[in-house]
Amino acid sequence: MxxxxxxxxxxxxxxxxxxxxxxxxxxxxxRHALPSSLPWIGVEGGSCFSRARATLRSFWHTRELVFEGYEKYSKKGLPFVLPNITTGPEVILPMSQMEWLLKQKETVLDQNEVNRSFLQADYTMLHPKVVTDTVHEDVIRKELTKMLGDYTADVIDEIDYAFRKNWGVDTKEWTEITSYYSMLDIIARISNRVIVGFPLCRDEGYLSHAKQFARWVVVEAAFIAMVPKTLKGILAPLIRILDVNYFRQNSKVVVPLIKKRLSSPSIEEKKKLTNPQDDYIQWSIDHSYDRKDPSLRTVDIINKRLSVIQFAVIQSSTITLANLALDLASYPELSSMFAHIRFEVLNELQATGGEWTKDALARMVSLDSVLRESMRMWGFVSRGVMKEVVAKKGVTLPSGHHLPHGTKVGVHASPVHRDDDIYPDALEFKPFRFCSNGGLRMVDDYSEKVVGNGIPLVTTSSNFMAFSHGRHACPGRFFASQQLKLVLAYIALNYDIKPIPFRPTNLWFVNTQGPPLDSKISVRRREGTV
Ligand code: HEM
Structure with a gap:
C-alpha cells in the first residue's frame, strides 16, 4: 500500500x-447542558453511567419511565427529564404548564422539528423538498378535509369491497383473521380509492408495495436516528433499502400516470373542465402550480410526494383500527354495544333517506365515542405535544429552569389518558364514555367542544392528545375520522365478532406503541347482509 x-x-x-x-x-x-436541578427519571444518583443505563432502557421500556415520571413529578407540578435513545432526552412538563407550552411562538419552540427528527424525515421522506414544501398541507386541509362529503360514497363502496375480501362473507362459520394485517389491507384500499382512484386502487401489486412502504417508515426512522450524524449519509440508504425498493416498484406504474397528467390537458385547460380528475396526484400537481418554484412540480417530486402521503394515510389509521378490533373482541358487552350503534346509525340514515351525509355522520356520536375511547387507551405515539427549542438563546420554563437551544420539551399523552383523576376507571374500556347520554361524566376542559350528545373524535384537548393538540394537531384527522367512523359502522352493521377472554396488551418500541401484529380474532358475517 x-x-x-x-x-x-x-x-x-x-x-x-x-x-x-x-x-x-x-x-x-x-447531560445535554440541562440544568442540574432537573431530575432524570430512571437515573439514580445522577451519575453518567446511570444516565447511560436509563437511556438504553428507553428502547423497550419507555412506558415504565413515562408513567413513573408522571406519578413522581408531573402530578406534583414538577418538570423532569425523560431519556430517549433515538432522538435524545425530552424535558417533560407538568400539565399545569401546557398553556405556556401552547402559547410559545414558533420561533422559540417548534413542533415540526420534533416530528421531523422522529420520522428522520430528511432520510425517510425520499426527497428534501417533500419535507419542506407545503403542498401536502394544502391538499390535506383543502381537498382531503373540505371535500370529504364529495367522496363518502366512494369510501363506503371500497369499505364494502375491502371487508368482503378480508373478513369474508360466511354467515355460518367463524373466519379467523389477523387484526393488524386485515386492517392494513382495508385501510390501504379505502385510502387509495381517494388518493389514486381507479384503476390503481385495485392493482394488487401497487397496493402491496404501498402497504410495505408505509409499514417500515417508523421502524427505519428509529434505527436511522441511532446512527451518528456524520455516518447517516452512508448508513441511512442501507437501512432504507427495502422502502426504496417498494417506492421504485410503484414508480413503474405511477410515473407514466404523472407524465400523462402533466402533459394533457394543460393546467389552464384543466381549470376549464367541469369534471377534472380528482385524486391526490392531480391535487398535488394543481397546488404545486400555485407555487413559483417549478422544481415543486417535477415528475420525481410528485411521485415522491405520493409515497409520503401513502405513509400518512395508511400507517396511523391501520394501527388505530387494529387496536379497535382487539378492544371490540375483548369487550364483554359487545353485542349490546353493537345493537346501540346499529340503532343510532339506522335512525340517522332513515332521517336522510339512506344517504350518508356529513351531518348524519356527525350525529352518530357513539361511533366517535368508541373510537375515541380506543385511541385514549392505545394512541400510538406516547408524546402529546412535543416541541424543540429553536431560539438560539434557549428558553426559560415557568419553573425557572433554562433550556438550551435544541432541547425537546413537552408533555406525553399516554399517562394523561390513563389518569384516574381525569378519566374515572381509566384502565377500563368504556365505549360510550364520551357520549353525554352514556350516563358517564363528560371529560372536558377549556377546549373540548361538546356537540349534541357527545365529543367528536377530531376534537383535541390537553386531556385527549391522540392527534396531538394545539396548532400542530394532526391536520389529517378529519379525513381519518370519516374513514374510521364509516368502518366501525360497517362492522357493527355487518359482522359479529367472537369474544376473546382478554385484550392482548400493546408492545412499546421507544415512545410508540402498537398491538401485537399477530393477534387474531374471529368474525362472522351477519345473516341477511350478504
Ligand atoms: C388515526 C389516524 C391518525 C393519527 C392517530 C394521527 C396522529 C398524528 C399525531 C399524533 C400527529 C402529531 C405528531 C407530532 O408533531 O408530534 C400528527 C401529525 C400529522 N399528521 Fe396525523 N394522524 C392520523 C392520520 C393522518 C392522516 C390520514 C394524514 C394525512 C391525510 C395525517 C397527516 C399528518 C400531518 C401532515 C402531520 C404533521 C402536522 C404538523 O406538524 O403540523 N395524519 N398526526
Whole structure:
C-alpha cells in the first residue's frame, strides 16, 4: 500500500472512531447542558453511567419511565427529564404548564422539528423538498378535509369491497383473521380509492408495495436516528433499502400516470373542465402550480410526494383500527354495544333517506365515542405535544429552569389518558364514555367542544392528545375520522365478532406503541347482509 493510501485509510478510521465515540458520549452519557436541578427519571444518583443505563432502557421500556415520571413529578407540578435513545432526552412538563407550552411562538419552540427528527424525515421522506414544501398541507386541509362529503360514497363502496375480501362473507362459520394485517389491507384500499382512484386502487401489486412502504417508515426512522450524524449519509440508504425498493416498484406504474397528467390537458385547460380528475396526484400537481418554484412540480417530486402521503394515510389509521378490533373482541358487552350503534346509525340514515351525509355522520356520536375511547387507551405515539427549542438563546420554563437551544420539551399523552383523576376507571374500556347520554361524566376542559350528545373524535384537548393538540394537531384527522367512523359502522352493521377472554396488551418500541401484529380474532358475517 502506498504511503498516501495508508494515510487516507488511517484518517478515515480516525474520523469514524472519533465521530462514533463523540456520538456515544453525547447520546448516552451527556447531560445535554440541562440544568442540574432537573431530575432524570430512571437515573439514580445522577451519575453518567446511570444516565447511560436509563437511556438504553428507553428502547423497550419507555412506558415504565413515562408513567413513573408522571406519578413522581408531573402530578406534583414538577418538570423532569425523560431519556430517549433515538432522538435524545425530552424535558417533560407538568400539565399545569401546557398553556405556556401552547402559547410559545414558533420561533422559540417548534413542533415540526420534533416530528421531523422522529420520522428522520430528511432520510425517510425520499426527497428534501417533500419535507419542506407545503403542498401536502394544502391538499390535506383543502381537498382531503373540505371535500370529504364529495367522496363518502366512494369510501363506503371500497369499505364494502375491502371487508368482503378480508373478513369474508360466511354467515355460518367463524373466519379467523389477523387484526393488524386485515386492517392494513382495508385501510390501504379505502385510502387509495381517494388518493389514486381507479384503476390503481385495485392493482394488487401497487397496493402491496404501498402497504410495505408505509409499514417500515417508523421502524427505519428509529434505527436511522441511532446512527451518528456524520455516518447517516452512508448508513441511512442501507437501512432504507427495502422502502426504496417498494417506492421504485410503484414508480413503474405511477410515473407514466404523472407524465400523462402533466402533459394533457394543460393546467389552464384543466381549470376549464367541469369534471377534472380528482385524486391526490392531480391535487398535488394543481397546488404545486400555485407555487413559483417549478422544481415543486417535477415528475420525481410528485411521485415522491405520493409515497409520503401513502405513509400518512395508511400507517396511523391501520394501527388505530387494529387496536379497535382487539378492544371490540375483548369487550364483554359487545353485542349490546353493537345493537346501540346499529340503532343510532339506522335512525340517522332513515332521517336522510339512506344517504350518508356529513351531518348524519356527525350525529352518530357513539361511533366517535368508541373510537375515541380506543385511541385514549392505545394512541400510538406516547408524546402529546412535543416541541424543540429553536431560539438560539434557549428558553426559560415557568419553573425557572433554562433550556438550551435544541432541547425537546413537552408533555406525553399516554399517562394523561390513563389518569384516574381525569378519566374515572381509566384502565377500563368504556365505549360510550364520551357520549353525554352514556350516563358517564363528560371529560372536558377549556377546549373540548361538546356537540349534541357527545365529543367528536377530531376534537383535541390537553386531556385527549391522540392527534396531538394545539396548532400542530394532526391536520389529517378529519379525513381519518370519516374513514374510521364509516368502518366501525360497517362492522357493527355487518359482522359479529367472537369474544376473546382478554385484550392482548400493546408492545412499546421507544415512545410508540402498537398491538401485537399477530393477534387474531374471529368474525362472522351477519345473516341477511350478504
Ligand atoms: C388515526 C389516524 C391518525 C393519527 C392517530 C394521527 C396522529 C398524528 C399525531 C399524533 C400527529 C402529531 C405528531 C407530532 O408533531 O408530534 C400528527 C401529525 C400529522 N399528521 Fe396525523 N394522524 C392520523 C392520520 C393522518 C392522516 C390520514 C394524514 C394525512 C391525510 C395525517 C397527516 C399528518 C400531518 C401532515 C402531520 C404533521 C402536522 C404538523 O406538524 O403540523 N395524519 N398526526
Amino acid at each position: 502506498h504511503l498516501s493510501s495508508a494515510l487516507v485509510a488511517a484518517l478515515l478510521v480516525a474520523f469514524l472512531v472519533t465521530s462514533t465515540v463523540r456520538y456515544i458520549y453525547t447520546r448516552y452519557f451527556s
